Amino acid sequence: MANDEKNNRGLLDRLQFIDRRYIFIFIALAVIIPLLLGLRFEEKPSPIVLALYDKVDNMPPGSRLLMSFDYGPTTAPEIQPMVDVILRHACLRGLKVYLMAVWATGQSLTVQTVEDVLIPEFPDYEYGIDYINLGYKAGNQGLIRVIVDDMKRMYSTDANGTDIEQVPMMKQVESLKDMDLIVSFGGGFPGIKEWILFAGDPGAIPIGGACTAVSAPQLYPYYPNQMVGLLGGIKGAAEYESHVLDRYPDSFKTKPTPGMNMMVAQMVAHIVIMLFIVFGNVMYFMYRGKERKLAMEK
Amino acid sequence: MNPKTIKLIIFIVILTSIVLSVYFVSMDRDSIREGIFVTSAAFLTLFIMSFLYKDNPYYKFAEHLFVGVSAAYWMTMGFWGTMMPNLVAKLWPGAVRGVLPALAEKDASYWFVIPLFLGLVLLMRLSPKGGWISRWALAFIVGTTAGLNLIRYLRSDFIAQVNNTIIPLVDKTEAGISFWGSFSNIFVFIGVLCGLIYFFFSKEHKGFFGGAARIGILVLMLTFGAGFGYTVMARISLLAGRMTYLFGDWLGLIN
Numbered sequence: 001m002a003n004d005e006k007n008n009r010g011l012l013d014r015l016q017f018i019d020r021r022y023i024f025i026f027i028a029l030a031v032i033i034p035l036l037l038g039l040r041f042e043e044k045p046s047p048i049v050l051a052l053y054d055k056v057d058n059m060p061p062g063s064r065l066l067m068s069f070d071y072g073p074t075t076a077p078e079i080q081p082m083v084d085v086i087l088r089h090a091c092l093r094g095l096k097v098y099l100m101a102v103w104a105t106g107q108s109l110t111v112q113t114v115e116d117v118l119i120p121e122f123p124d125y126e127y128g129i130d131y132i133n134l135g136y137k138a139g140n141q142g143l144i145r146v147i148v149d150d151m152k153r154m155y156s157t158d159a160n161g162t163d164i165e166q167v168p169m170m171k172q173v174e175s176l177k178d179m180d181l182i183v184s185f186g187g188g189f190p191g192i193k194e195w196i197l198f199a200g201d202p203g204a205i206p207i208g209g210a211c212t213a214v215s216a217p218q219l220y221p222y223y224p225n226q227m228v229g230l231l232g233g234i235k236g237a238a239e240y241e242s243h244v245l246d247r248y249p250d251s252f253k254t255k256p257t258p259g260m261n262m263m264v265a266q267m268v269a270h271i272v273i274m275l276f277i278v279f280g281n282v283m284y285f286m287y288r289g290k291e292r293k294l295a296m297e298k
Numbered sequence: 299m300n301p302k303t304i305k306l307i308i309f310i311v312i313l314t315s316i317v318l319s320v321y322f323v324s325m326d327r328d329s330i331r332e333g334i335f336v337t338s339a340a341f342l343t344l345f346i347m348s349f350l351y352k353d354n355p356y357y358k359f360a361e362h363l364f365v366g367v368s369a370a371y372w373m374t375m376g377f378w379g380t381m382m383p384n385l386v387a388k389l390w391p392g393a394v395r396g397v398l399p400a401l402a403e404k405d406a407s408y409w410f411v412i413p414l415f416l417g418l419v420l421l422m423r424l425s426p427k428g429g430w431i432s433r434w435a436l437a438f439i440v441g442t443t444a445g446l447n448l449i450r451y452l453r454s455d456f457i458a459q460v461n462n463t464i465i466p467l468v469d470k471t472e473a474g475i476s477f478w479g480s481f482s483n484i485f486v487f488i489g490v491l492c493g494l495i496y497f498f499f500s501k502e503h504k505g506f507f508g509g510a511a512r513i514g515i516l517v518l519m520l521t522f523g524a525g526f527g528y529t530v531m532a533r534i535s536l537l538a539g540r541m542t543y544l545f546g547d548w549l550g551l552i553n
């Protein structure tokens with residue numbers, strides 16, 4: 001009997017001080033297995049995601065959409081699915097797409113997005129007429145403040161070094177006020193908040209956002225008065241992908257849906273984390289009970 | 299086994315894996331360039347993740363490489379994206395004929411001598427004796443940023459946010475009164491009010507005031523909980539992103 005108790009206590013001790021690397025293995029498996037199985041679930045769009053979708057969907061063909069790549073490779077797994085799905089949606093609607101970055105790392109991601117999505121999937125889109133890559137400019141919120149009144153003061157050339165005056169789709173654009181919608185992809189500084197503060201509010205320009213999940217709670221208060229809509233983290237991406245797939249099944253059924261795929265991995269990983277939290281607490285209280293019992297026996 | 303021998307075996311295994319990976323990925327994609335890039339990204343990911351087991355030289359190598367490449371990338375982007383078209387091309391258009399021919403024929407704008415001067419002055423920070431001169435440029439940066447931010451943050455982040463909080467408690471829609479809309483509006487109203495009361499320290503938190511402050515704490519805890527939940531989601535997304543790369547782009551197991 002005493003031996004059993006000793007063995008039992010040993011097990012509790014071991015579980016109480018379990019090596020955290022075992023937890024890493026469980027989380028890794030919880031993420032990898034659903035990804036390998038390629039599962040995906042339908043997502044119901046929340047009002048804040050639906051608002052941005054409706055805004056893009058209701059813009060007449062030829063309207064100007066500015067997409068600002070305010071992120072880097074460190075957050076690309078979260079942000080890139082949102083960029084891809086909004087770009088596809090915009091091109092499908094025939095919008096004129098202006099690409100730029102207030103983050104230096106955003107420029108290479110702009111080029112990558114054009115090469116991976118825009119050129120192969122929308123061959124009719126012509127550079128300089130239907131889309132343009134304005135590239136990165138330093139200056140953070142100062143840059144936004146300047147181009148809200150005069151775009152060409154900062155952008156004398158596009159990302160390829162072409163004179164901006166020679167680009168057909170820039171002839172009608174004097175400032176950010178000529179844009180019908182600006183969508184900032186990011187969440188850090190400078191990002192969506194700076195676009196709202198320095199462009200959206202003073203210039204009365206509709207601003208949409210697609211941000212990392214970490215920054216989403218800080219950005220929700222700007223909706224709906226100061227921001228059209230927001231995609232928060234991979235959940236936002238999955239909701240947008242699911243909705244666009246529902247509305248345009250013929251155009252989107254063959255397109256990748258990384259957001260929806262990652263949401264399954266998210267769900268399994270969250271269940272594992274919750275189980276660990278419950279398990280850890282149960283073990284803690286059992287351990288404490290045993291300790292008290294032993295102390296009383298002594 | 300001797301630790302040095304173990305380290306050597308690990309090194310040989312990793313090196314062999316890299317060579318094999320470059321070979322197979324290059325064959326698969328018909329491009330040696332792709333093979334090298336995909337393999338580099340995959341192994342650097344694995345090196346960084348190896349820190350989860352314990353600190354090791356491969357992690358250190360990947361970390362230092364990341365810092366160096368990032369610094370060089372930012373400098374290059376700043377030089378070619380901003381310095382050349384927005385400063386050099388404005389002052390000496392002829393000088394950029396080889397790299398930005400579109401700007402070479404434009405008239406010079408000598409106002410840009412001022413940012414050039416301030417930029418050079420900022421570099422005086424590197425001088426042991428003339429370091430104080432850099433404060434002029436720094437003062438300009440601090441002053442303009444503070445001035446710019448003050449107005450915008452006050453109007454858009456303070457006044458507009460207060461305005462966003464002043465909402466009707468009963469949410470009336472075309473279909474009638476929305477229960478969840480009204481619940482949300484009342485929750486926002488009570489949450490903001492109680493949160494503010496919690497941070498009001500001129501009156502002791504007792505009685506009704508203390509009760510409101512306690513609700514304020516609960517609201518703050520809910521906020522932190524939501525923030526933490528979102529952070530977990532963000533981290534899992536990053537892990538899923540890297541796993542998609544490793545098992546999809548590299549190993550080809552995910553379509």
